[in-house]
Amino acid sequence: MSDFDDKDYRSRCSEKTLQTECNGFFMDFVHLVKENAGETWIKKKFGRLKSDKDRIRSVYESEETKEIVLKLLSNVQQVYRKKDGTISILKRLEAEAAFDDGDFNKSLLLYSQSVLRAPKTGECSTYDSGLSLSLALWGRGKLLISMQEYHLALTDIQQAIKEHLPNIFKGDAYWKMAICYKALKEDKKSKVAYDLAEKLLDSKERLEEIRKDRESDIRWVGNGAKNSKSNTSKPFLSEKLTVKTAENLGRFVVAKKEIKTGETLVVESPYAACLLPDMFGTHCHHCFVRLRAPVGCPDCSNVAFCSPTCKDAATSTYHTYECKYLDLLIGSGMSILSHTALRMITQQSYQKTLEMCKTKSDQEVLSLCTNSDKRESGDFLQRALMAAFLLRCLQKSGYFGTDGSNVLPNEDELLIGELLLFNLQMLQFNAHEVFEQLMTNDCDLKSSKLLYIGVAIYPKVALFNHDCYPAVTRYFKGKDIVITAVRPLHPNDTVAENYGPIFSRKTLQDRQRILSSRYWFKCECNACTFNWPLMDALEESTKNIRCCNENCNGYFTLPVSNVSITCSKCKAITKVEDRVKLLQRCEEQYEEGFELMMNRKYEEAAAVFCKAIDLFNSISCPPHRTTHMAQEALQLCLTTFGNVSNVLVKKS
Structure with a gap:
């Protein structure tokens, strides 16, 4: 683990991926089981189990846990908001x-x-x-x-x-x-x-x-097109990407060809997605769009849909099994990731899920990282207990085609429990937060805010590794994720996104603490290796010029005394004056982009930023304050192409 690893913080981060900050009965259940089982059993017996199948079976069959577990699970019953x-x-x-x-x-x-x-x-x-x-x-x-x-x-x-x-x-x-x-x-x-x-x-x-x-003639400013899901896109995976594997990096995405700033690299629909409970009254439970004239579930008053189409899609699949247990699930205090682990099961039939368990047919999802070799026994136990609780809800909801009277699962049901336990581990490191951009009626991006509305798992995008100076950014159209390059890339360059901490906004120590505790790895990107300064500490006067040899990574720090400089690495001669002029042109373009953005011409601004960033990277190298500001502005402009709601009130 990283030198900055904080074990207590790591434990709390892991727990929050299973359980929300809110009160709920699940953690009381966990503490009761742990207290009764004792640390010796948890570490020496349960902790030595090697497979998820053995772990899920153990909580039902071990003398130290089975009485408490079966007692609580036998009390699972329908709790939901009924019609009135x-x-x-x-x-x-x-x-x-x-x-x-x-x-x-x-x-x-x-x-x-x-x-x-x-x-x-x-x-x-x-x-x-x-x-x-x-x-x-x-x-x-x-x-x-x-x-x-x-x-x-x-x-x-x-x-x-x-x-x-x-x-x-x-x-x-x-x-x-x-x-x-x-x-x-x-x-x-x-x-x-x-x-x-x-x-x-x-x-x-x-x-x-x-x-x-x-x-009579109806004068209407709208058009004659039928209402469509304009916030969705066709799935897309750029041919310029490929996946490699390295011992210390796992699987990761690299560029096969030259990639320019602004290129769309991936558009992916989620394997599974869940709306946050706080958004149940404002967004469609199925497609995540803002509600205008919602329709409801025929049985419960918990959720709302934007259209009969979304309602039918949900009630014919996952909502059939979740409907009458939603308040129980939320009341347990479980996290949105735990709900997503369940949704990965309920969105398809029992027969299809069972076949997947037996044949491992869905390799794209089943091969995603779980870090099981780094997981502690107590964490495994909490997740096994959550899997058992979710499995009991499936039994009671009729998912298995029975009345759910038998608390103890049969062998096929245990396979589903094993899959739930896998999901609960995998989602911790691979899920993405889905967001929308909140704007004022006059579309002022300066006063806009990002609103976290849900969680989804995207198997292809999950393969992108982290960099504190990311190569791509993301935005969302409905539930679909769109990945776009925010700086140029060359063949064999790692195409990395950012998991939260950006070098320009958080110190090296803070970034390492967050990443090692939340994602369990030590970041060794350039920003971390060379400890790049924060945005406020970046000197605008500190500028670098690349060697003119495209195959060389050498650079010179301005100002320099000579008009021409010989590179110490490749011996090529670089005319500094020509490159300085191009660097000045970059900064002029940045100013043009910022002005367009301030005038709410976001598409035009994005195009100018892309040209400027490409030009900068051809003649200079990071860190560079103005370029990073332009990249952040570009990311903001790109979010306006996705989920946007004009719901904020403009302050006078």
């Missing part, structure tokens, strides 16, 4: 009142609460004759038309009809659909909807209104 017809009606009435008062945003919020709390259609006839959901959707659909959000309005009205909207509203519903289709420039569908409305509305006055409406 009374609340749904009250919120709908409040929404109608807000609409009448002209407060559309408040009305939208209240209608959405009504939608999310409404019971399944026909489930409870005490409220709205069992039609609360359709009435809430119908009300919100009409509101959205008034707000000129025709895509969302159309979806709501279609869903209201699907949920058995009362017949007295059907004619008006098709009329409203016709308006939406007309606004979206789908004329054929608009005509069909108008025809249906006329058949259902037999009042002469209403028919006359429809005919006038047919002839």
Whole structure:
């Protein structure tokens, strides 16, 4: 381990990847098991087990643990936020009142609460004759038309009809659909909807209104394209990358060809992803986009989805098994990484997961680093207990096709437990935080903030090693990760990202402490090896000029006394004046980029920064204050290409 290794800090970091800061019963459970088992058993017996299969079996079968473990697991039961017809009606009435008062945003919020709390259609006839959901959707659909959000309005009205909207509203519903289709420039569908409305509305006055409406023109600033997931991209892996292996580095990504600053190198969808519980009310549980007119799970009120498509995708897979145990899982105090370990199981069928366990078919995920050889026995025990808890939730939820009455897992279920234990180790070192850029309405990047919204595992991006002076940056489109070069790279250069500590912002000692404790390795990048100074300590006047021989890594520190200098390494002669002029041109470009960024022209600014950084690296070498400032500015500009929400209030 590193010279800066702090064992206590490392232990706390490891624990937090399993358990959040919040209170929960899981750590009480762990402490009880450890106290009963004793340090001797944990270190001398459990600690000597060599496989995850033996470890997960041990917590169920060892005399020191089985009684406490089986007792707690036998108490696992459904805990979730149920639907409530009374609340749904009250919120709908409040929404109608807000609409009448002209407060559309408040009305939208209240209608959405009504939608999310409404019971399944026909489930409870005490409220709205069992039609609360359709009435809430119908009300919100009409509101959205008034707000000129025709895509969302159309979806709501279609869903209201699907949920058995009362017949007295059907004619008006098709009329409203016709308006939406007309606004979206789908004329054929608009005509069909108008025809249906006329058949259902037999009042002469209403028919006359429809005919006038047919002839009217809807002026809308939107376009006719259907609402699509514009925040997703096609998966992409640059042919300029390859993977190598070294004893002290494991597997890592290197460049096969020349790479320029600004090149997109990877676009990868997650193998699995989980939204933070704090974001359940603001983001889609499935695709992570900001919610506008959310729809709910048919059974619980815990989560929300941006569309019926996302709802169906979730409720036909992982949410079926997590739905009625979400509050229990959150209440346990488990971390988002622990939830992701479970999601890696629930997102596919039991049969497929079991086959993967037996055949090791998904090598891309199963071959990721766990650092099991460095893990202490107490840490292994905590993760084995979490795996057992998650396994019990799977049993009770019907994942295995049984009623879950048997707490003690059978051999096939133990294989799933073994996989859970692997996931809990692997995610500690390979998961990525998913974020979005929060901006003000005027898109001012200076006052923007990054918001951490979830966690995901990307098997290809997980192979990128760390560097305190990273070669790439990342941003997110929905759940997809986009990796972009922020400095040029040559063949065989390591293509490294950054795991958190940047050399320009944290001291060498702080970086080494964080990396050795959080990720269990000693960083030996150039910034660490040569102890580059922090940004504030970098002297702008200290500048380097590269040797003109492209195959030489020699450089000279300015100022120099001679016009031409002979390189001590390769003996090539470099004309200093020419290179100084190019360096001055770099700095002029940086200023141009910063000005464009301040004027909110982020795409143009990014292009200028890329050219300047490429030019700088062809004639000079880091560290260089202005260049690092430009790279940080480039990273900020790139985030505007991904998840962005204009939700911050501009301070006057």
